[in-house]
Amino acid sequence: MRLSKVEQGLAYAALLLFSLVTILPLLLAFFTSMKGDDEFSLQAIRLLPLEWHPGNYVRALEMGDWLTYLKNSVWVTSIALTGSLLFNSIAGFAFARIAFRGNLPIFLTLLAGMMVPAQVIIIPQFLIMKSIPLFGGNDWLGAGGSGWLDSYYALIVPELAGAFGVFMARQFYLQFPKALDEAAYIDGAGYLRLFLGIYVPLSGPLFATLGIFKFVGVWNDFFHPLIYTNSASMRTLQLGLQTFRGEHQVQYNLLMAASLLISVPIIAMFFIFQKQFIRSMVASSVKG
Amino acid sequence: MQKGWNRFIPYFLILPNVLLFTVFILVPLLWIFYLSLNDYTMLNAPKWVGLKNYSLLLNDSIFHQAVKNTALYWIGTVVPSMLLGLVLANLLSMRLKALAAFRALIYLPGVISSVAVAMTWLWMLDPLQGPVNSLLGLIGIDGRNWLQDPATSLPTVIVIGIWTGIGYAMIIFLAGIQSISESLYEAASLDGASVLKKFWYITVPLLKPMTLFLFVTSTIRSFQVFDLVFVLTGGGPANSSTTIVTQIVGASFQEYRMGYASAMAVFLLALTLFITLIQYAIGSRNQAGE
Numbered sequence: 382m383r384l385s386k387v388e389q390g391l392a393y394a395a396l397l398l399f400s401l402v403t404i405l406p407l408l409l410a411f412f413t414s415m416k417g418d419d420e421f422s423l424q425a426i427r428l429l430p431l432e433w434h435p436g437n438y439v440r441a442l443e444m445g446d447w448l449t450y451l452k453n454s455v456w457v458t459s460i461a462l463t464g465s466l467l468f469n470s471i472a473g474f475a476f477a478r479i480a481f482r483g484n485l486p487i488f489l490t491l492l493a494g495m496m497v498p499a500q501v502i503i504i505p506q507f508l509i510m511k512s513i514p515l516f517g518g519n520d521w522l523g524a525g526g527s528g529w530l531d532s533y534y535a536l537i538v539p540e541l542a543g544a545f546g547v548f549m550a551r552q553f554y555l556q557f558p559k560a561l562d563e564a565a566y567i568d569g570a571g572y573l574r575l576f577l578g579i580y581v582p583l584s585g586p587l588f589a590t591l592g593i594f595k596f597v598g599v600w601n602d603f604f605h606p607l608i609y610t611n612s613a614s615m616r617t618l619q620l621g622l623q624t625f626r627g628e629h630q631v632q633y634n635l636l637m638a639a640s641l642l643i644s645v646p647i648i649a650m651f652f653i654f655q656k657q658f659i660r661s662m663v664a665s666s667v668k669g
Numbered sequence: 670m671q672k673g674w675n676r677f678i679p680y681f682l683i684l685p686n687v688l689l690f691t692v693f694i695l696v697p698l699l700w701i702f703y704l705s706l707n708d709y710t711m712l713n714a715p716k717w718v719g720l721k722n723y724s725l726l727l728n729d730s731i732f733h734q735a736v737k738n739t740a741l742y743w744i745g746t747v748v749p750s751m752l753l754g755l756v757l758a759n760l761l762s763m764r765l766k767a768l769a770a771f772r773a774l775i776y777l778p779g780v781i782s783s784v785a786v787a788m789t790w791l792w793m794l795d796p797l798q799g800p801v802n803s804l805l806g807l808i809g810i811d812g813r814n815w816l817q818d819p820a821t822s823l824p825t826v827i828v829i830g831i832w833t834g835i836g837y838a839m840i841i842f843l844a845g846i847q848s849i850s851e852s853l854y855e856a857a858s859l860d861g862a863s864v865l866k867k868f869w870y871i872t873v874p875l876l877k878p879m880t881l882f883l884f885v886t887s888t889i890r891s892f893q894v895f896d897l898v899f900v901l902t903g904g905g906p907a908n909s910s911t912t913i914v915t916q917i918v919g920a921s922f923q924e925y926r927m928g929y930a931s932a933m934a935v936f937l938l939a940l941t942l943f944i945t946l947i948q949y950a951i952g953s954r955n956q957a958g959e
Contacts, residue, residue, distance in 0.1 A: 389763065392763050395760055399760075400771055400774040400775050403778055403836070406790065406793050407781075409789075409792070409793065410792060428800075468686055472686040475682035475683050476683065479679040481676070481680065490690075491687070494690055496941065496942070496945050497694055497698060497938070498889065498892070498893050498937065498941055500914045500937065501701065501934045501937050501938045501941070502694065502698060504917075504931055504934060505700035505704065506693055507922070508927075538693075539689065541689060542685060542688075542693070543686075547686055572678045572679070572682070576682075601782035603782065608918070608922060619782050619784045622784050622785065622788065623900060633795065633798065636788055636792065637788070637789070637792055639788075640789060641785075648780065648781070651773070651776075658780070659772070659776075662840050662841070663840060
């Protein structure tokens with residue numbers, strides 16, 4: 382849309398105002414994270430710290446078992462990410478490119494599962510996790526112990542599948558020309574070689590979209606770790622932050638430092654892969 | 670179709686997804702109905718009680734409060750976030766230079782985890798030291814303990830919910846606007862249409878499918894609100910900000926009333942399906958009309 386100078390000026394002003402409103406709490410959190418402890422007792426309204434204390438970040442880190450939380454988050458996120466990319470793309474490939482009995486009904490059933498909110502099925506999921514046989518002190522009938530609860534399995538395994546990922550992969554591979562498959566079959570390549578040799582190398586955009594989706598979902602997940610884990614050594618960063626708050630609530634400078642620290646990976650990802658991020662969010666709407 | 674054992678390969682390829690779907694979605698889905706008809710504390714075997722849990726639900730005033738709060742959260746967040754998102758998307762679509770920067774800044778609260786968001790607002794709203802009350806003090810308004818006052822706890826959570834939801838709505842609307850053909854606007858300009866007229870007669874009607882999608886997904890998401898509430902208020906004070914999912918989690922994982930909590934979950938599922946069905950009905954009617 383072409384605009385007059387006045388209209389453009391107004392648009393800029395409105396956007397500036399809005400961005401300021403959305404970003405202000407984060408900005409204030411940053412300033413607060415740099416304030417000295419004694420500044421809070423002054424009760425004076427100051428945006429900027431009187432003195433800058435970047436050391437707050439180190440102090441916040443020393444006050445919690447962040448290394449464990451970080452390790453858990455990185456471990457869970459990276460395995461869930463890798464595994465789901467593999468399983469989703471290979472299933473999407475099968476649904477899109479291979480004619481087999483039950484293809485469409487199975488696909489549609491998976492798709493319907495997308496509508497089930499995680500919170501609705503959390504209770505039976507918890508009971509299933511608790512009853513996985515031969516894990517966590519369980520016997521072969523799944524009784525006696527805690528199964529997969531309070532372990533990486535509970536946080537990772539359910540994330541390895543996902544109707545959304547399969548759906549996206551199928552849509553993506555449907556656009557490929559049929560001739561591609563035929564040429565490969567004439568060469569005597571099987572499904573797996575076709576997938577790994579030709580489809581995977583062309584899947585960059587798909588992996589970016591799905592990968593970002595999964596990364597944000599698992600890294601930021603609070604609900605599942607809260608329900609599935611209880612020992613301190615299994616906490617992810619999100620749970621760790623909640624624990625930290627419980628222990629040091631009044632020390633807002635440190636609480637803000639910790640909050641910003643655990644958000645750094647996702648903010649960095651967002652700024653580096655902004656285009657893919659946006660595409661990933663928009664992709665989630667195509668099914669509408 | 671290929672011959673021999675090759676025929677089975679596609680089934681192997683979809684096996685991981687089908688297996689995990691069965692174990693972690695399909696079985697839980699059936700189980701939730703079964704559990705809702707039982708009393709189950711995890712210590713004894715489930716005891717069949719028929720519809721008792723549902724009749725308890727009908728008379729549970731705290732659950733009624735939770736449903737009411739969830740509905741208020743839904744009304745309070747979805748429409749304002751979408752309206753603001755639509756306005757911002759329009760501003761951003763005006764070929765401004767700093768588009769990417771503005772888009773990133775406005776979307777940023779949407780990528781940060783709900784726990785970190787909640788922490789930020791706990792500080793903003795701290796009754797003694799927080800910037801919100803300090804600023805209000807400057808203009809002579811006595812601030813209060815927003816999150817711990819039964820009168821303001823839910824509205825405060827709603828405002829924060831709006832803040833986190835604007836970015837997503839904006840991005841979706843922006844993508845929609847960018848897919849509208851430029852020539853429509855140019856033709857309208859030739860006819861002397863103002864910016865507002867173009868917005869009302871071109872943008873709004875063509876964004877209808879995206880609006881429906883956003884409305885439905887945001888609605889469903891708002892029904893599931895938990896993280897923000899849990900960290901900000903814990904559902905309190907005096908259940909003033911409790912929601913359906915807060916009640917489900919409380920009943921199941923704090924009180925171990927698994928059957929009763931399952932009945933609540935069935936209610937949430939029914940609500941979600943109802944909205945999804947409406948979406949299909951409207952969606953297919955629109956398609957038939959085109």
